[in-house]
Amino acid sequence: MTFVPAMWTVWAVLLVVSVILKLYVSRLGRDEDDEVILLESSEHLRNEQAAILSQLQRIEPIQRAFLWVLGAASLFVVAYYVHDMISQFR
Numbered sequence: 124m125t126f127v128p129a130m131w132t133v134w135a136v137l138l139v140v141s142v143i144l145k146l147y148v149s150r151l152g153r154d155e156d157d158e159v160i161l162l163e164s165s166e167h168l169r170n171e172q173a174a175i176l177s178q179l180q181r182i183e184p185i186q187r188a189f190l191w192v193l194g195a196a197s198l199f200v201v202a203y204y205v206h207d208m209i210s211q212f213r
Contacts, residue, residue, distance in 0.1 A: 137193045144186045152179055
């Protein structure tokens with residue numbers, strides 16, 4: 124496999140993983156409520172919301188890391204083609 128197809132394959136895999144992570148976080152976060160629960164009888168709801176929030180906080184650094192890596196890979200792809208374009212005009 125040559126360099127360019129491998130580069131695009133890595134970029135596409137990073138993109139797909141980032142999209143899957145985004146879909147997972149949005150699916151998980153749709154049941155999360157941003158409200159204060161004041162009633163003592165709502166302890167079950169409070170525990171449920173705390174569990175959802177802890178899962179979201181645990182996956183957030185992973186999602187952020189994949190976005191940074193995807194951004195770096197995108198920058199690499201653009202830089203490769205700019206370098207290729209410049210070298211063709213010499």
